[in-house]
Protein backbone atom coordinates (compact mmCIF):
# COMPACT_ATOMS: atom_id res chain seq x y z
CA UNK A 1 0.00 0.00 0.00
CA UNK A 2 1.48 3.38 -1.01
CA UNK A 3 1.08 6.34 1.32
CA UNK A 4 0.58 9.85 -0.05
CA UNK A 5 2.73 12.36 1.81
CA UNK A 6 2.16 16.07 1.30
CA UNK A 7 4.67 18.80 2.11
CA UNK A 8 4.17 22.54 2.23
CA UNK A 9 6.46 23.90 -0.55
CA UNK A 10 6.65 27.28 1.19
CA UNK A 11 8.43 25.73 4.16
CA UNK A 12 9.59 22.41 2.73
CA UNK A 13 8.13 20.75 5.82
CA UNK A 14 6.23 17.50 5.48
CA UNK A 15 2.64 18.20 6.29
CA UNK A 16 0.30 15.21 6.27
CA UNK A 17 0.10 11.53 5.36
CA UNK A 18 -2.81 9.83 3.63
CA UNK A 19 -3.14 6.02 3.57
CA UNK A 20 -3.09 4.64 0.04
CA UNK A 21 -5.32 2.19 -1.75
CA UNK A 22 -4.71 -1.47 -0.85
CA UNK A 23 -4.16 -3.87 -3.74
CA UNK A 24 -7.04 -6.03 -2.57
CA UNK A 25 -9.43 -3.05 -2.87
CA UNK A 26 -8.96 -2.60 -6.63
CA UNK A 27 -11.40 -5.22 -7.82
CA UNK A 28 -14.19 -4.02 -5.54
CA UNK A 29 -13.56 -0.39 -6.47
CA UNK A 30 -13.88 -1.09 -10.19
CA UNK A 31 -16.93 -3.30 -9.67
CA UNK A 32 -18.69 -0.64 -7.59
CA UNK A 33 -17.96 2.00 -10.24
CA UNK A 34 -19.56 -0.26 -12.85
CA UNK A 35 -22.57 -0.95 -10.66
CA UNK A 36 -22.98 2.78 -9.99
CA UNK A 37 -22.76 3.42 -13.73
CA UNK A 38 -25.84 1.29 -14.37
CA UNK A 39 -28.00 3.63 -12.31
CA UNK A 40 -26.14 6.91 -13.02
CA UNK A 41 -26.56 6.48 -16.77
CA UNK A 42 -30.33 6.17 -16.25
CA UNK A 43 -30.55 9.25 -14.04
CA UNK A 44 -32.25 12.04 -15.98
CA UNK A 45 -29.79 14.36 -17.70
CA UNK A 46 -31.58 17.29 -16.05
CA UNK A 47 -30.86 15.77 -12.63
CA UNK A 48 -27.19 15.25 -13.47
CA UNK A 49 -27.03 18.86 -14.70
CA UNK A 50 -28.66 20.09 -11.47
CA UNK A 51 -25.97 18.27 -9.46
CA UNK A 52 -23.23 19.97 -11.49
CA UNK A 53 -24.93 23.31 -10.92
CA UNK A 54 -24.95 22.64 -7.15
CA UNK A 55 -21.28 21.68 -7.42
CA UNK A 56 -20.53 25.09 -8.95
CA UNK A 57 -22.46 26.78 -6.13
CA UNK A 58 -20.53 24.83 -3.49
CA UNK A 59 -17.21 25.75 -5.12
CA UNK A 60 -18.20 29.39 -4.79
CA UNK A 61 -19.48 29.00 -1.22
CA UNK A 62 -16.34 27.15 -0.11
CA UNK A 63 -13.93 29.20 -2.22
CA UNK A 64 -11.72 30.36 0.65
CA UNK A 65 -11.19 26.86 2.00
CA UNK A 66 -10.54 25.47 -1.48
CA UNK A 67 -8.08 28.23 -2.33
CA UNK A 68 -6.11 28.04 0.91
CA UNK A 69 -5.81 24.26 0.57
CA UNK A 70 -3.90 24.51 -2.70
CA UNK A 71 -1.89 27.48 -1.48
CA UNK A 72 -0.66 25.23 1.33
CA UNK A 73 -0.37 22.12 -0.78
CA UNK A 74 1.29 23.30 -3.98
CA UNK A 75 2.17 26.95 -3.30
CA UNK A 76 -0.23 28.81 -5.58
CA UNK A 77 -0.50 32.51 -4.61
CA UNK A 78 -3.81 33.30 -2.92
CA UNK A 79 -5.18 35.46 -5.76
CA UNK A 80 -4.37 32.86 -8.42
CA UNK A 81 -5.83 30.12 -6.21
CA UNK A 82 -9.09 32.06 -5.92
CA UNK A 83 -9.10 32.47 -9.72
CA UNK A 84 -8.65 28.74 -10.22
CA UNK A 85 -11.53 27.91 -7.86
CA UNK A 86 -13.78 30.26 -9.84
CA UNK A 87 -12.68 28.72 -13.15
CA UNK A 88 -13.54 25.25 -11.84
CA UNK A 89 -16.97 26.53 -10.71
CA UNK A 90 -17.48 28.08 -14.16
CA UNK A 91 -16.69 24.76 -15.84
CA UNK A 92 -19.21 22.83 -13.74
CA UNK A 93 -21.81 25.52 -14.43
CA UNK A 94 -21.05 25.62 -18.17
CA UNK A 95 -21.70 21.89 -18.51
CA UNK A 96 -24.83 22.16 -16.33
CA UNK A 97 -26.16 24.93 -18.60
CA UNK A 98 -25.01 23.80 -22.05
CA UNK A 99 -24.36 20.06 -21.69
CA UNK A 100 -27.94 18.77 -21.86
CA UNK A 101 -28.50 20.34 -25.30
CA UNK A 102 -25.26 18.79 -26.53
CA UNK A 103 -26.49 15.33 -25.54
CA UNK A 104 -29.78 15.53 -27.44
CA UNK A 105 -30.13 12.79 -30.07
CA UNK A 106 -29.73 13.85 -33.68
CA UNK A 107 -32.25 12.76 -36.29
CA UNK A 108 -30.66 11.89 -39.63
CA UNK A 109 -32.32 11.57 -43.00
CA UNK A 110 -33.94 8.10 -42.60
CA UNK A 111 -33.08 7.17 -46.21
CA UNK A 112 -35.85 4.62 -46.66
CA UNK A 113 -36.22 3.58 -43.01
CA UNK A 114 -38.73 4.87 -40.51
CA UNK A 115 -36.07 6.61 -38.47
CA UNK A 116 -32.31 7.02 -38.17
CA UNK A 117 -31.16 8.55 -34.93
CA UNK A 118 -27.70 9.20 -33.47
CA UNK A 119 -27.63 9.07 -29.69
CA UNK A 120 -24.83 10.17 -27.40
CA UNK A 121 -24.52 7.43 -24.79
CA UNK A 122 -22.02 7.16 -21.91
CA UNK A 123 -19.43 4.38 -22.10
CA UNK A 124 -18.91 3.50 -18.44
CA UNK A 125 -16.39 3.89 -15.61
CA UNK A 126 -13.41 6.08 -16.44
CA UNK A 127 -10.08 6.59 -14.77
CA UNK A 128 -8.73 10.12 -14.36
CA UNK A 129 -5.04 10.71 -13.61
CA UNK A 130 -4.47 14.35 -12.78
CA UNK A 131 -1.55 16.66 -12.00
CA UNK A 132 -0.85 19.09 -9.19
CA UNK A 133 -0.39 22.35 -11.11
CA UNK A 134 -4.10 23.27 -11.29
CA UNK A 135 -5.62 20.74 -8.89
CA UNK A 136 -9.27 21.87 -9.22
CA UNK A 137 -9.31 23.00 -12.83
CA UNK A 138 -7.71 19.81 -14.14
CA UNK A 139 -10.31 17.64 -12.40
CA UNK A 140 -13.24 19.90 -13.34
CA UNK A 141 -12.55 19.70 -17.05
CA UNK A 142 -12.56 15.89 -16.88
CA UNK A 143 -15.25 15.32 -14.27
CA UNK A 144 -17.88 17.87 -15.37
CA UNK A 145 -18.46 16.63 -18.95
CA UNK A 146 -18.18 12.97 -18.02
CA UNK A 147 -20.50 13.10 -15.02
CA UNK A 148 -22.96 14.98 -17.19
CA UNK A 149 -22.69 12.39 -19.96
CA UNK A 150 -23.46 9.60 -17.46
CA UNK A 151 -20.00 8.10 -17.03
CA UNK A 152 -18.62 7.26 -13.59
CA UNK A 153 -15.16 8.24 -12.39
CA UNK A 154 -12.28 6.81 -10.41
CA UNK A 155 -9.93 9.73 -9.79
CA UNK A 156 -6.25 9.40 -9.00
CA UNK A 157 -4.82 12.82 -8.32
CA UNK A 158 -1.15 13.77 -7.95
CA UNK A 159 0.13 12.45 -4.64
CA UNK A 160 1.13 15.94 -3.50
CA UNK A 161 -2.52 17.03 -3.81
CA UNK A 162 -4.08 14.53 -1.46
CA UNK A 163 -5.99 17.09 0.62
CA UNK A 164 -7.41 19.06 -2.31
CA UNK A 165 -8.46 15.85 -4.07
CA UNK A 166 -10.34 14.73 -0.94
CA UNK A 167 -12.03 18.13 -0.75
CA UNK A 168 -13.17 17.91 -4.36
CA UNK A 169 -14.71 14.48 -3.76
CA UNK A 170 -16.47 15.78 -0.65
CA UNK A 171 -17.97 18.70 -2.58
CA UNK A 172 -19.18 16.50 -5.43
CA UNK A 173 -20.78 14.12 -2.94
CA UNK A 174 -22.34 17.00 -1.02
CA UNK A 175 -23.78 18.27 -4.32
CA UNK A 176 -25.47 14.91 -4.89
CA UNK A 177 -23.03 12.78 -6.87
CA UNK A 178 -23.39 9.24 -5.41
CA UNK A 179 -20.29 7.92 -3.59
CA UNK A 180 -19.37 5.28 -6.18
CA UNK A 181 -20.09 7.55 -9.15
CA UNK A 182 -17.03 9.60 -8.18
CA UNK A 183 -14.34 7.82 -6.14
CA UNK A 184 -11.15 9.55 -5.06
CA UNK A 185 -8.28 7.06 -4.65
CA UNK A 186 -4.70 7.34 -3.44
CA UNK A 187 -3.27 4.85 -5.92
CA UNK A 188 0.29 4.07 -7.00
CA UNK A 189 1.36 3.94 -10.67
CA UNK A 190 1.17 0.13 -10.60
CA UNK A 191 -2.35 0.32 -9.23
CA UNK A 192 -3.31 2.79 -11.98
CA UNK A 193 -2.16 0.19 -14.51
CA UNK A 194 -4.10 -2.54 -12.73
CA UNK A 195 -7.25 -0.43 -12.55
CA UNK A 196 -7.01 0.51 -16.21
CA UNK A 197 -6.59 -3.14 -17.20
CA UNK A 198 -9.68 -4.06 -15.17
CA UNK A 199 -12.57 -5.00 -17.49
CA UNK A 200 -14.95 -2.58 -15.72
CA UNK A 201 -12.87 0.50 -16.61
CA UNK A 202 -13.55 1.80 -20.14
CA UNK A 203 -11.10 4.63 -20.64
CA UNK A 204 -8.54 6.99 -19.15
CA UNK A 205 -7.76 10.68 -19.25
CA UNK A 206 -4.32 11.80 -18.06
CA UNK A 207 -2.80 15.23 -17.72
CA UNK A 208 0.88 15.30 -16.82
CA UNK A 209 4.30 14.45 -18.15
CA UNK A 210 5.17 12.63 -21.35
CA UNK A 211 6.50 9.70 -19.31
CA UNK A 212 3.30 9.26 -17.33
CA UNK A 213 1.24 9.73 -20.51
CA UNK A 214 3.18 7.11 -22.43
CA UNK A 215 3.00 4.61 -19.54
CA UNK A 216 -0.75 4.97 -19.15
CA UNK A 217 -1.46 5.08 -22.90
CA UNK A 218 0.47 1.83 -23.32
CA UNK A 219 -1.73 0.03 -20.78
CA UNK A 220 -4.82 1.55 -22.40
CA UNK A 221 -3.70 0.36 -25.83
CA UNK A 222 -2.88 -3.15 -24.59
CA UNK A 223 -6.39 -3.34 -23.20
CA UNK A 224 -8.01 -1.62 -26.21
CA UNK A 225 -9.31 1.31 -24.20
CA UNK A 226 -9.71 4.91 -25.19
CA UNK A 227 -7.24 7.43 -23.81
CA UNK A 228 -7.03 11.21 -23.81
CA UNK A 229 -3.65 12.77 -23.03
CA UNK A 230 -2.83 16.37 -22.16
CA UNK A 231 0.93 16.54 -21.74
CA UNK A 232 3.62 19.16 -21.75
CA UNK A 233 4.36 22.07 -24.01
CA UNK A 234 7.04 24.58 -24.91
CA UNK A 235 4.74 27.20 -26.28
CA UNK A 236 6.04 29.96 -28.55
CA UNK A 237 5.17 33.63 -28.05
CA UNK A 238 6.04 35.28 -31.38
CA UNK A 239 6.51 39.05 -31.35
CA UNK A 240 6.33 40.64 -34.81
CA UNK A 241 5.94 44.26 -33.69
CA UNK A 242 4.73 46.21 -30.71
CA UNK A 243 3.11 49.61 -30.28
CA UNK A 244 3.89 49.55 -26.57
CA UNK A 245 6.87 47.48 -25.47
CA UNK A 246 6.31 48.18 -21.76
CA UNK A 247 2.84 46.67 -22.05
CA UNK A 248 4.05 43.76 -24.18
CA UNK A 249 6.76 42.81 -21.68
CA UNK A 250 4.34 43.19 -18.76
CA UNK A 251 1.96 40.74 -20.44
CA UNK A 252 4.81 38.38 -21.34
CA UNK A 253 6.20 38.35 -17.80
CA UNK A 254 2.79 37.85 -16.24
CA UNK A 255 2.00 34.97 -18.58
CA UNK A 256 5.32 33.24 -17.99
CA UNK A 257 5.40 33.67 -14.21
CA UNK A 258 1.78 32.82 -13.51
CA UNK A 259 1.63 29.69 -11.31
CA UNK A 260 5.44 30.01 -10.94
CA UNK A 261 5.72 29.02 -14.60
CA UNK A 262 4.18 25.61 -14.00
CA UNK A 263 1.56 25.55 -16.73
CA UNK A 264 1.57 23.26 -19.73
CA UNK A 265 0.44 26.15 -21.95
CA UNK A 266 2.62 28.89 -20.47
CA UNK A 267 4.64 30.79 -23.10
CA UNK A 268 8.10 29.30 -22.63
CA UNK A 269 9.88 30.46 -25.80
CA UNK A 270 9.73 34.13 -26.71
CA UNK A 271 10.59 34.49 -30.41
CA UNK A 272 11.27 38.12 -31.23
CA UNK A 273 12.10 39.92 -34.48
CA UNK A 274 15.65 41.30 -34.37
CA UNK A 275 14.74 45.02 -34.37
CA UNK A 276 12.65 44.50 -31.19
CA UNK A 277 14.90 41.98 -29.48
CA UNK A 278 17.08 44.24 -27.27
CA UNK A 279 14.12 46.25 -26.00
CA UNK A 280 12.13 43.10 -25.34
CA UNK A 281 14.91 41.39 -23.41
CA UNK A 282 15.58 44.50 -21.35
CA UNK A 283 11.87 44.98 -20.57
CA UNK A 284 11.36 41.33 -19.68
CA UNK A 285 14.39 41.29 -17.37
CA UNK A 286 13.09 44.41 -15.60
CA UNK A 287 9.64 42.88 -15.12
CA UNK A 288 11.11 39.59 -13.86
CA UNK A 289 13.37 41.43 -11.40
CA UNK A 290 10.45 43.53 -10.15
CA UNK A 291 8.31 40.45 -9.41
CA UNK A 292 7.70 39.88 -5.70
CA UNK A 293 8.53 36.28 -4.89
CA UNK A 294 7.48 35.07 -1.47
CA UNK A 295 4.89 33.50 0.77
CA UNK A 296 1.94 32.57 -1.47
CA UNK A 297 -0.50 33.30 1.34
CA UNK A 298 0.60 36.95 1.39
CA UNK A 299 -1.62 39.11 -0.84
CA UNK A 300 1.33 41.18 -2.11
CA UNK A 301 3.13 38.08 -3.48
CA UNK A 302 3.15 37.78 -7.26
CA UNK A 303 5.00 34.46 -7.41
CA UNK A 304 5.16 31.68 -4.84
CA UNK A 305 7.36 28.61 -4.58
CA UNK A 306 7.43 25.76 -7.07
CA UNK A 307 5.26 22.81 -6.16
CA UNK A 308 8.01 20.83 -4.43
CA UNK A 309 11.69 20.86 -3.62
CA UNK A 310 12.27 18.25 -6.34
CA UNK A 311 10.43 20.39 -8.93
CA UNK A 312 12.68 23.34 -7.97
CA UNK A 313 15.80 21.18 -8.24
CA UNK A 314 14.78 19.93 -11.69
CA UNK A 315 14.40 23.51 -12.94
CA UNK A 316 17.73 24.50 -11.34
CA UNK A 317 19.45 21.58 -13.11
CA UNK A 318 17.92 22.52 -16.47
CA UNK A 319 19.05 26.15 -16.13
CA UNK A 320 22.54 25.14 -15.04
CA UNK A 321 22.85 22.74 -17.98
CA UNK A 322 21.71 25.47 -20.38
CA UNK A 323 24.32 27.89 -19.04
CA UNK A 324 27.03 25.18 -19.04
CA UNK A 325 26.16 24.51 -22.68
CA UNK A 326 26.59 28.20 -23.61
CA UNK A 327 23.27 29.97 -22.99
CA UNK A 328 23.42 33.50 -21.55
CA UNK A 329 21.83 34.05 -18.15
CA UNK A 330 20.24 37.54 -18.20
CA UNK A 331 18.72 37.38 -14.72
CA UNK A 332 17.88 34.84 -12.00
CA UNK A 333 19.21 31.32 -12.36
CA UNK A 334 19.20 30.14 -8.75
CA UNK A 335 17.04 28.97 -5.89
CA UNK A 336 16.16 31.66 -3.35
CA UNK A 337 18.31 31.66 -0.22
CA UNK A 338 15.51 30.59 2.10
CA UNK A 339 13.53 27.49 3.06
CA UNK A 340 11.02 26.16 0.58
CA UNK A 341 10.90 25.49 -3.15
CA UNK A 342 11.54 29.04 -4.36
CA UNK A 343 13.36 29.79 -7.62
CA UNK A 344 14.26 33.19 -9.06
CA UNK A 345 12.44 34.40 -12.18
CA UNK A 346 15.01 33.64 -14.86
CA UNK A 347 15.68 34.84 -18.40
CA UNK A 348 17.92 32.88 -20.78
CA UNK A 349 19.07 33.95 -24.24
CA UNK A 350 21.45 32.66 -26.94
CA UNK A 351 19.99 29.17 -26.90
CA UNK A 352 21.01 27.06 -29.89
CA UNK A 353 19.59 23.80 -31.26
CA UNK A 354 22.42 21.71 -29.83
CA UNK A 355 21.46 22.66 -26.24
CA UNK A 356 19.05 20.55 -24.17
CA UNK A 357 16.97 23.64 -23.33
CA UNK A 358 16.14 24.15 -27.02
CA UNK A 359 14.04 20.99 -27.13
CA UNK A 360 12.80 20.43 -23.58
CA UNK A 361 10.05 21.91 -21.46
CA UNK A 362 11.18 23.96 -18.47
CA UNK A 363 8.34 23.72 -15.93
CA UNK A 364 9.18 26.76 -13.84
CA UNK A 365 9.72 30.55 -13.98
CA UNK A 366 12.20 30.53 -16.85
CA UNK A 367 11.80 32.46 -20.10
CA UNK A 368 13.91 31.64 -23.13
CA UNK A 369 14.19 34.50 -25.64
CA UNK A 370 15.19 33.88 -29.27
CA UNK A 371 16.10 36.42 -31.95
CA UNK A 372 14.87 35.88 -35.53
CA UNK A 373 15.07 37.97 -38.68
CA UNK A 374 11.65 37.22 -40.23
CA UNK A 375 8.19 35.85 -39.58
CA UNK A 376 9.13 32.77 -41.63
CA UNK A 377 12.08 32.13 -39.38
CA UNK A 378 9.87 32.61 -36.33
CA UNK A 379 7.41 29.98 -37.58
CA UNK A 380 10.20 27.52 -38.40
CA UNK A 381 11.68 27.94 -34.89
CA UNK A 382 8.27 27.75 -33.21
CA UNK A 383 7.50 24.45 -34.95
CA UNK A 384 10.98 22.98 -34.43
CA UNK A 385 10.10 21.18 -31.17
CA UNK A 386 8.26 17.95 -30.53
CA UNK A 387 5.54 19.71 -28.54
CA UNK A 388 2.45 21.31 -30.05
CA UNK A 389 0.16 22.57 -27.33
CA UNK A 390 -0.45 26.27 -27.92
CA UNK A 391 1.25 29.36 -29.27
CA UNK A 392 0.63 33.07 -29.72
CA UNK A 393 1.48 35.72 -32.28
CA UNK A 394 1.63 39.41 -31.35
CA UNK A 395 1.33 42.28 -33.82
CA UNK A 396 -0.55 45.49 -34.53
CA UNK A 397 -1.28 43.94 -37.95
CA UNK A 398 -3.95 41.43 -36.96
CA UNK A 399 -4.31 39.90 -40.43
CA UNK A 400 -0.60 39.22 -40.67
CA UNK A 401 -0.53 37.75 -37.16
CA UNK A 402 -3.48 35.47 -38.00
CA UNK A 403 -1.66 34.26 -41.09
CA UNK A 404 1.38 33.39 -38.94
CA UNK A 405 -0.83 31.78 -36.27
CA UNK A 406 -2.37 29.52 -38.92
CA UNK A 407 1.10 28.10 -39.63
CA UNK A 408 1.78 27.02 -36.04
CA UNK A 409 1.67 23.27 -35.37
CA UNK A 410 -0.40 23.59 -32.19
CA UNK A 411 -3.82 22.72 -30.80
CA UNK A 412 -4.50 26.33 -29.75
CA UNK A 413 -3.22 29.36 -31.67
CA UNK A 414 -3.81 32.83 -30.21
CA UNK A 415 -3.39 36.31 -31.67
CA UNK A 416 -2.58 39.16 -29.25
CA UNK A 417 -3.36 37.01 -26.22
CA UNK A 418 -1.87 33.84 -24.81
CA UNK A 419 -3.49 30.88 -23.16
CA UNK A 420 -7.02 32.13 -22.60
CA UNK A 421 -8.96 29.23 -21.13
CA UNK A 422 -12.74 29.33 -21.05
CA UNK A 423 -15.18 26.48 -20.37
CA UNK A 424 -16.60 26.59 -23.91
CA UNK A 425 -13.26 26.61 -25.79
CA UNK A 426 -11.44 23.40 -26.79
CA UNK A 427 -8.19 22.64 -24.96
CA UNK A 428 -5.56 20.17 -26.15
CA UNK A 429 -2.51 19.68 -28.31
CA UNK A 430 -0.83 17.85 -31.15
CA UNK A 431 2.53 16.09 -31.51
CA UNK A 432 4.01 15.07 -28.13
CA UNK A 433 1.67 17.43 -26.29
CA UNK A 434 -0.95 14.71 -26.48
CA UNK A 435 -4.25 13.95 -28.18
CA UNK A 436 -7.93 14.44 -27.62
CA UNK A 437 -9.65 17.58 -26.42
CA UNK A 438 -11.05 18.86 -23.17
CA UNK A 439 -13.68 21.51 -22.45
CA UNK A 440 -16.58 22.74 -24.54
CA UNK A 441 -18.54 20.32 -26.69
CA UNK A 442 -15.30 18.60 -27.64
CA UNK A 443 -14.64 17.53 -24.05
CA UNK A 444 -18.08 15.99 -23.93
CA UNK A 445 -17.39 13.98 -27.08
CA UNK A 446 -14.33 12.04 -25.96
CA UNK A 447 -15.80 9.28 -23.80
CA UNK A 448 -19.20 8.71 -25.35
CA UNK A 449 -20.72 6.14 -27.64
CA UNK A 450 -21.96 7.85 -30.80
CA UNK A 451 -24.71 5.29 -31.19
CA UNK A 452 -26.88 4.77 -34.22
CA UNK A 453 -30.46 3.58 -33.73
CA UNK A 454 -32.12 2.90 -37.06
CA UNK A 455 -35.65 1.53 -37.31
CA UNK A 456 -36.74 0.03 -40.66
Ligand code: NDP
Pocket residue numbers: 129130131132133156157158159160187188189190192193207208209210211212213215216230231232233263264361363
Ligand atom coordinates in the same frame (compact mmCIF):
# COMPACT_ATOMS: atom_id res chain seq x y z
P1 NDP B 1 3.69 13.45 -13.57
O1 NDP B 1 3.33 13.24 -14.98
O2 NDP B 1 4.62 12.47 -12.94
O3 NDP B 1 2.35 13.47 -12.67
C1 NDP B 1 1.06 13.69 -13.19
C2 NDP B 1 0.12 12.60 -12.69
O4 NDP B 1 0.49 11.35 -13.27
C3 NDP B 1 0.18 12.40 -11.18
O5 NDP B 1 -1.10 12.04 -10.72
C4 NDP B 1 1.14 11.24 -11.04
O6 NDP B 1 1.01 10.54 -9.85
C5 NDP B 1 0.73 10.39 -12.23
N1 NDP B 1 1.71 9.46 -12.73
C6 NDP B 1 3.03 9.65 -12.88
N2 NDP B 1 3.60 8.56 -13.44
C7 NDP B 1 2.61 7.67 -13.64
C8 NDP B 1 2.58 6.35 -14.17
N3 NDP B 1 3.66 5.73 -14.65
N4 NDP B 1 1.40 5.72 -14.21
C9 NDP B 1 0.29 6.32 -13.75
N5 NDP B 1 0.26 7.56 -13.23
C10 NDP B 1 1.41 8.23 -13.19
O7 NDP B 1 4.19 14.90 -13.39
P2 NDP B 1 5.31 15.43 -12.38
O8 NDP B 1 4.63 15.86 -11.16
O9 NDP B 1 6.41 14.47 -12.17
O10 NDP B 1 5.86 16.64 -13.24
C11 NDP B 1 6.88 16.37 -14.16
C12 NDP B 1 6.66 17.09 -15.45
O11 NDP B 1 5.40 16.77 -15.99
C13 NDP B 1 6.65 18.59 -15.35
O12 NDP B 1 7.92 19.10 -15.26
C14 NDP B 1 5.92 18.93 -16.62
O13 NDP B 1 6.79 18.86 -17.70
C15 NDP B 1 4.90 17.83 -16.76
N6 NDP B 1 3.58 18.21 -16.25
C16 NDP B 1 2.67 18.67 -17.12
C17 NDP B 1 1.44 19.08 -16.68
C18 NDP B 1 0.40 19.58 -17.61
O14 NDP B 1 -0.43 20.40 -17.20
N7 NDP B 1 0.35 19.10 -18.84
C19 NDP B 1 1.09 19.08 -15.26
C20 NDP B 1 2.13 18.55 -14.41
C21 NDP B 1 3.32 18.13 -14.90
P3 NDP B 1 2.00 10.83 -8.60
O15 NDP B 1 1.83 12.25 -8.24
O16 NDP B 1 1.48 9.90 -7.55
O17 NDP B 1 3.37 10.49 -9.08
